[in-house]
Amino acid sequence: MEVSVDNVAEESEGKNGSAIDDPSNNGNNNNMNDDNAAYESDYSLRIPISNVRFRGSQLHVIDTDHDQLILKQQSGNDEKHNKTTLVKRLSPITYAQRAIRIGYSLITIIFVGFLFVFCCQVLLFLGIALPVSANEAWSIPQIHLFSTLLSIPVLLYGLTSLMTIGCAFVIDAHRGGALFRSTAMEIVYLIVFLIAPITTAMICLMAQSDEPWRITSLVWAILILITFAGWALAATYKQMNSCFLLVHKCFPLEEEEPNKFKRFMKIANRALLITQTKRYSGTKRQRYLVAGDDLTKTYTSSQLTPIESRTGCFSRLVSLKCCSKINTFESVDPPKKLLESDEIMGYQPVMTKTNWSMQKYWCAGSSHQSALLVTGGSSALSSEQMKFSVLCTVTSVILASLLFIGVLVWMEMGLVIYLLVAVIALLCCVFPMFRNSREMLKLYDELKENNDDEEDNERGGKTMMNVWERVIISEPKPWLCYAFVAFEVVFFFIWPFISMLVQKNYPIAGVFFVLGFFDFLWRYFDASSVLSKYGTISDAAELFNEEYDGVTHAQRYRFGQIVGGIIKNKGRLVWTWIFFFVFLVVWFMLSASQSSSATITAEQRGPRPPILLLNDFYYPGVNTLAYPTCKLTKGFEFPVVDGQSAKNVSSDLGDYAFLSAMAYERESINQYTLQEWFGGGVIDEVDYVKKWREESGTQSSPVYFKLFSAPEVNSAVVSVRGSETMFDWLANLHLWFASGVAQSVKWLTPFGWIWTPIIPDLLEVVNSVVESQKLKEQGYYVITSQFVNAVRAGYGGANYTNVFITGASLGGGVAMISGAQTGTPTVSISGPGPILPRKIFHPPLTVESIDSNVYNFIPERDYIARLGGRPMFYQNAMCIASNNNLFGCHSMWRSFCEINYRCGSNGRPVACRCVERFGYPKPIQNGTRTFEEACAAANETWYEMFPDVPN
DSSP, rough: OOOSSSOOOOOOEESSOSSSTTTGGGOOGGGGSOOOOOOOTTTTTOOOOOOEEETTTEEEEESSOOEEEEEEEOOOSSSSSSSEEEEEEEEEOOOOHHHHHHHHHHHHHHHHHHHHHHHHHHHHHHHHHHHHHTTTTOOOHHHHHHHHHHHHHHHHHHHHHHHHHHHHHHHHTTTTTTTTSHHHHHHHIIOOOOIIIHHHHHHHTTOOOOOHHHHHHHHHHHHHHHHHHHHHHHHHHHHHHHHHHHHHHSSOOOOSSSHHHHEEEEEEEHHHOOOOOOOOOOOEEEEEEGGGOOOTTTGGGGGOOSSSSEOOOHHHTTTTTHHHHSSSEEEEEEEEEEEHHHHTTOOOOEEEEETTOOOHHHHHHGGGGSSSESSSTOOOOOOOHHHHHHHHHHHHHHHHHHHHHHHHHHOOOOOOHHHHHHHHIIIIHHHHHHHHHHHHHHHHHHHHHHHOOHHHHHOOOEEEEEEEEEEEEEEEEEHHHHHHHHHHIIIIIHHHHHHHTTTOOOHHHHHHHHHHHHHHHHHHHHHHHHHHHHHHHHHHHHOHHHHHHOOOOHHHHHHHHHHHIIOOOOHHHHHHOOOOOOHHHHHHHHHHHTTTOOOGGGGSSOOOOOOOEEEEEOOOOOOOOOTTEEEEOOSSOOOEEEEEEEEEEEHHHHHHHHHHHHSSSSSSHHHHHHHHHHHHHHHHHHHHHHHHHHHHTTTTHHHEEEEEOOOOOOOOEEOOOOOOSHHHHHHHHHHHHHHHHHHHHHHSSSTTGGGGGGGGHHHHHEEEEEEHHHHTTHHHHEEEEHHHHHHHHTGGGGGOOEEEEEEEEEEHHHHHHHHHHHHHOOEEESSSSSSSSTTTTOOOHHHHHHHHHHHEEEETTTTGGTTTOOOEEEEEEOOOOOOOTTTTTSSSHHHHHHHHHOOOTTTSSEHHHHHHOOOOOOOOEEEOOOOOHHHHHHHHHHHOOTSSSSO
């Protein structure tokens, strides 16, 4: 906002102060009408300045989002000033209105959170679909990998734009829909955010619905989605329209074209050229530390001497003379100034001695260096304030670096990592920040010495600032700009799109097409690119006349908000890095998965620690309150032979934990360990599983499971292996990544828990948009559920009367899904839950099917086991891992040892690793050997039996 006043006579804070009620000036306002100061409304004001007369005074009313400023002209009280301006601030917004806007914000934040879930799922399913749609060996053709890489620029730009628009939508909702405010929009916002949900809730309550809040929330979410879609389309249209208007006014056509369509095409062509020229120009960044009086509106680098200059590799390359000779780029001499985003927006904060604070410098990082610092006059910063500014700047960077190093030390990352991070922080953060701050302090001292305080008080204090300027040193030829457009459209859009269709990944192809279309509009018709070559928004606004061009103040404001809040929003860079990181994780997993077989059996796996079991030692169980589920009953009973008959008895939780671990081991090892644990009678049915997988055509799927049978009691346990291959980690992301992100959004948002009832519905919608049919058919749980149904149906003539499922980690999560789908009792050890994602499975699960068939053992600080939501039947457990071991509690064998120790061994062996590896107390001796002697003997026996197992 640009306002010129003669003098600020008084500044009032608080809500109750008012210039209107000041009786002391009533007799002095009659002579102020002829030479009142003129006030012009800048584009940054949503509402133009209003001029009113009240009690003989002329008032200028300025409305902001939350406050109202009243500028009242009055007679001066000294010889130097005939007139002064009294500035008052009011807060007319009520607490009820603030509460409504906070409500608007929280609701839209949740919506944008699920928009983020959708964006992450797009990148994830883009990668996961590659091996699934490739061939039976899950080997991805190189052409598909290359095509996927080509799609990333469009996807990253589109997803970043989507999140940036979403954040702008949240801000606009907090402002009450200020961007497109009108009577109609006020009504729409009231209906969407208040009337419709309240009416829905009322109807549901009167109809005595079982789920009134879920239905209300769904209606609310649908209406917000529709509102956001309309808002985003309107913002896109306004941006393009503003771009064409700017091109028409700032860079007019040589000859006016009477045909509207041809004129539109010529303007669009020029807009595209301007955008492409700016994007591919060679530029140089220069830093100046200057006094405010040395700056003019049109200063160039030739007028000042830079203290620092940076030229990128691309800019150096296109500035070579050979580029001019082959008619691709031309040198620009003298260099042309290219406005940065803050300059386009006219963003120039002023730092005075009254608004200075250590808190600002502490939190601002390097951004405060672009502020205009006052060095002279009554508002000048003091020497102490400048020194503290330098101290705060450097201290904040040092402490942030030390905090990060402290986290690494806490996680025991190693001395080399600590030193590397410290060196990077010093070279890239601390030293540059200290150098820049020292230079500013030096310039401040020089300006302070030359100050004329009396003149400064009269004309305004001198200023200084740190300036980063970007100048164009080479520009591409027009034909090259068109060539770049053709190249980008063909290789980054058409080729990847066709590849997705060939892979039959139709959902992602549809999303890619929509994002690509809007990418084209935002990327090639960029109003900010036009402004960067012409001037600020205020400069451009001066070209438009409301009477002749039809450009109102509201349109200027809207354009400024779109440029600053969407196109040049600094959050774009943050979203770009976030999505790029997600892509790198998925791509790393895909690349790693291609270096190994998708179906690694237990016989093909790498070395694992020996399983040393001791029968002459035991744990009696703890004296404190034991876990209520140490013994499982009601559907989880495991039959045992008692004389000539079998009877159901409560089964030990430790048995299921042990069998979940045996899913990782090969047959020869299991023959030994099962004999040691159960004393015989339990068999690893390797051939049975192999035969079923061959006949069902699922042998190429990476999912791995075993069947342990107890023929004497006609029972069997299906044990699903957890994460072993990189395909298993991709399966983790496929099934639970969206749930984890959704839970994080819920936890981070105030009152986010109230949206829990509709999270399964929202996840279902997200997955239905991005998941291909092939991916639905190849889910891990699909195959395990088919196998469990086959076993229950008597496949292979094995008519088991009791079938159970178990698994740990990923295996536990898949086991719970299959257990709920098939109605089979399931014991999961640290498995991600199926509650939140229950509707994304095929067929979907119900809460009743989960709660009646599924049990989950969840150690404390096991973050992975808390993904997806806990079933009703679960056991919270203790974990003795150190707090700095973030994932130490998510350990299958640690959970086994926890159960063995706290519940007691109950006639089963104890494992040496519980003491040696996980730090549990030594078991009680039940013989003559010491614990160390027994473990040494067991280790020697192990390698005698399995000499081919690496030690």
